[in-house]
Amino acid sequence: xxxxxxxxxxxxxxxxxxxxxxxxxxxxxxxxxxxxxxxxxxxxxxxxxxxxxxxxxxxxxxxxxxxxxxxxxxxxxxxxxxxxxxxxxxxxxxxxxxxxxxxxxxxxxxxxxxxxxxxxxxxxxxxxxxxxxxxxxxxxxxxxxxxxxxxxxxxxxxxxxxxxxxxxxxxxxxxxxxxxxxxxxxxxxxxxxxxxxxxxxxxxxxxxxxxxxxxxxxxxx
Amino acid sequence: xxxxxxxxxxxxxxxxxxxxxxxxxxxxxxxxxxxxxxxxxxxxxxxxxxxxxxxxxxxxxxxxxxxxxxxxxxxxxxxxxxxxxxxxxxxxxxxxxxxxxxxxxxxxxxxxxxxxxxxxxxxxxxxxxxxxxxxxxxxxxxxxxxxxxxxxxxxxxxxxxxxxxxxxxxxxxxxxxxxxxxxxxxxxxxxxxxxxxxxxxxxxxxxxxxxxxxxxxxxxxxxxxxxxxxxxxxxxxxxxxxxxxxxxxxxxxxxxxxxxxxxxxxxxxxxxxxxxxxxxxxxxxxxxxxxxxxxxxxxxxxxxxxxxxxxxxxxxxxxxxxxxxxxxxxxxxxxxxxxxxxxxxxxxxxxxxxxxxxxxxxxx
Numbered sequence: 001x002x003x004x005x006x007x008x009x010x011x012x013x014x015x016x017x018x019x020x021x022x023x024x025x026x027x028x029x030x031x032x033x034x035x036x037x038x039x040x041x042x043x044x045x046x047x048x049x050x051x052x053x054x055x056x057x058x059x060x061x062x063x064x065x066x067x068x069x070x071x072x073x074x075x076x077x078x079x080x081x082x083x084x085x086x087x088x089x090x091x092x093x094x095x096x097x098x099x100x101x102x103x104x105x106x107x108x109x110x111x112x113x114x115x116x117x118x119x120x121x122x123x124x125x126x127x128x129x130x131x132x133x134x135x136x137x138x139x140x141x142x143x144x145x146x147x148x149x150x151x152x153x154x155x156x157x158x159x160x161x162x163x164x165x166x167x168x169x170x171x172x173x174x175x176x177x178x179x180x181x182x183x184x185x186x187x188x189x190x191x192x193x194x195x196x197x198x199x200x201x202x203x204x205x206x207x208x209x210x211x212x213x214x215x216x217x218x219x220x221x
Numbered sequence: 222x223x224x225x226x227x228x229x230x231x232x233x234x235x236x237x238x239x240x241x242x243x244x245x246x247x248x249x250x251x252x253x254x255x256x257x258x259x260x261x262x263x264x265x266x267x268x269x270x271x272x273x274x275x276x277x278x279x280x281x282x283x284x285x286x287x288x289x290x291x292x293x294x295x296x297x298x299x300x301x302x303x304x305x306x307x308x309x310x311x312x313x314x315x316x317x318x319x320x321x322x323x324x325x326x327x328x329x330x331x332x333x334x335x336x337x338x339x340x341x342x343x344x345x346x347x348x349x350x351x352x353x354x355x356x357x358x359x360x361x362x363x364x365x366x367x368x369x370x371x372x373x374x375x376x377x378x379x380x381x382x383x384x385x386x387x388x389x390x391x392x393x394x395x396x397x398x399x400x401x402x403x404x405x406x407x408x409x410x411x412x413x414x415x416x417x418x419x420x421x422x423x424x425x426x427x428x429x430x431x432x433x434x435x436x437x438x439x440x441x442x443x444x445x446x447x448x449x450x451x452x453x454x455x456x457x458x459x460x461x462x463x464x465x466x467x468x469x470x471x472x473x474x475x476x477x478x479x480x481x482x483x484x485x486x487x488x489x490x491x492x493x494x495x496x497x498x499x500x501x502x503x504x505x506x507x508x509x510x511x512x513x514x515x516x517x518x519x520x521x522x523x524x525x526x527x528x529x530x531x532x533x534x535x536x537x538x539x540x541x542x543x544x545x546x547x548x549x550x551x552x553x554x555x556x557x558x559x560x561x562x563x564x565x566x567x568x569x570x571x572x573x574x575x576x577x578x579x580x581x582x583x584x585x
Binding site: 118119122216217 | 324325340348351397
């Protein structure tokens with residue numbers, strides 16, 4: 001493989017990591033409170049607001065059921081508004097974030113709902129406010145599950161980020177399509193796939209290890 | 222107002238009445254919306270008073286309404302009607318912030334401990350203090366005191382997954398005591414523990430009651446719990462308190478069917494199976510009447526059966542017998558069979574000697 005190719009792969013990997021990192025960060029920023037709210041605003045729950053909960057649930061489901069490639073195209077005007085352009089790595093971050101936010105919200109909702117109801121009851125019994133229950137009981141107890149959820153979300157984002165290559169988003173997917181497919185360079189396609197496999201493996205094992213470290217429910221030998 | 226003695230009034234002078242119960246339920250009812258739209262009544266018109274410094278045990282089968290009852294006391298549930306008064310405050314009428322503040326003086330422990338798995342023993346105990354806004358130094362001192370009180374100073378940095386059931390409940394107790402409550406609610410706190418651990422947890426609760434003067438309201442389905450530490454008992458069935466009073470009085474002279482059934486669960490009190498299976502409610506010629514005799518306190522050692530034989534020439538067969546201790550006082554139970562023709566003479570004789578009697582049935 002020529003040094004130019006290696007440089008291309010390195011640059012594209014950098015772009016992919018940048019897109020995934022920034023969109024994962026922003027999506028977590030929005031998804032975390034959204035997930036907490038979804039998990040605590042049902043009927044009879046801490047911040048009971050069943051109607052708001054239902055409306056948000058519908059919006060989250062609608063976003064999640066839109067195929068990513070369609071989402072990318074459908075929100076081009078919005079992407080232009082935010083990023084100033086609809087082409088390139090920065091522009092790709094907008095649809096990536098929008099697709100990841102409801103996904104992360106659902107994962108965090110699930111992790112919080114896994115927390116034993118008895119803990120909320122105990123916290124209420126010793127005088128904790130709903131906000132204190134979220135911050136001091138639900139989030140710390142759900143943390144291992146949240147870490148696993150975020151790991152899953154980052155892995156999915158790696159896949160999505162390869163798709164934005166199809167619309168000129170840059171990154172490994174873009175490289176694979178342009179060189180591997182359009183210029184008939186199967187070795188480039190292979191290299192892209194290998195890099196993605198390595199990235200996914202790395203993210204997954206870091207996430208697993210962190211979650212295991214945080215989980216005190218299981219005795220560590 | 223038809224208030225009994227020690228009614229907590231609205232004026233400060235009335236609050237000073239010493240007999241004042243610290244927890245009072247007045248005509249409390251609680252209805253839940255049922256699954257099929259039919260409301261489910263968990264508690265009906267219940268009155269209950271727990272006097273300061275006492276240990277009151279509420280015993281009932283599952284579904285009798287005891288969980289609802291205890292959860293009303295710290296406002297985890299709101300009554301559908303009636304009043305819940307704790308330390309002079311109407312819990313059901315308090316706004317949310319005031320209720321949270323009031324809950325700091327009502328500790329609670331749970332059947333499944335409900336400890337945070339992500340926090341060590343010490344950090345779990347610290348949680349109510351953090352929530353209440355205490356300073357770091359103050360929390361550290363208080364947590365050390367509490368760990369020492371429950372005998373877990375050497376386990377302070379262990380996570381709940383590294384502790385035994387009994388140790389977890391000790392952490393639960395320490396956490397419940399962190400904010401120096403006046404009342405401790407115990408929700409089946411020993412039901413998930415083996416008998417030996419149960420005993421040690423009950424001993425700890427009794428010691429806390431004694432040393433700190435803490436009032437304890439506990440709910441349980443286990444007779445042993447009531448017998449070991451309660452001073453007063455309330456028997457609950459179908460959302461109603463069917464019997465209540467001093468533990469020894471209630472258990473030696475049970476008035477209600479449910480109370481008797483709890484007593485029958487105890488070993489030594491149940492009839493032997495071969496008698497139970499042949500028991501009928503009607504006397505037939507030549508049958509034997511099965512009589513339960515209760516010996517309380519001073520009568521526990523009377524040679525009654527010998528006298529029965531000597532004075533009246535009635536020979537009683539002993540079917541089963543036991544001597545128990547209830548609330549620290551001895552109580553004997555003897556189940557005997559006498560000829561059906563001698564029943565009324567025997568009962569008169571036993572009553573004259575101050576014994577409690579109950580005809581359980583007849584055996585042909």
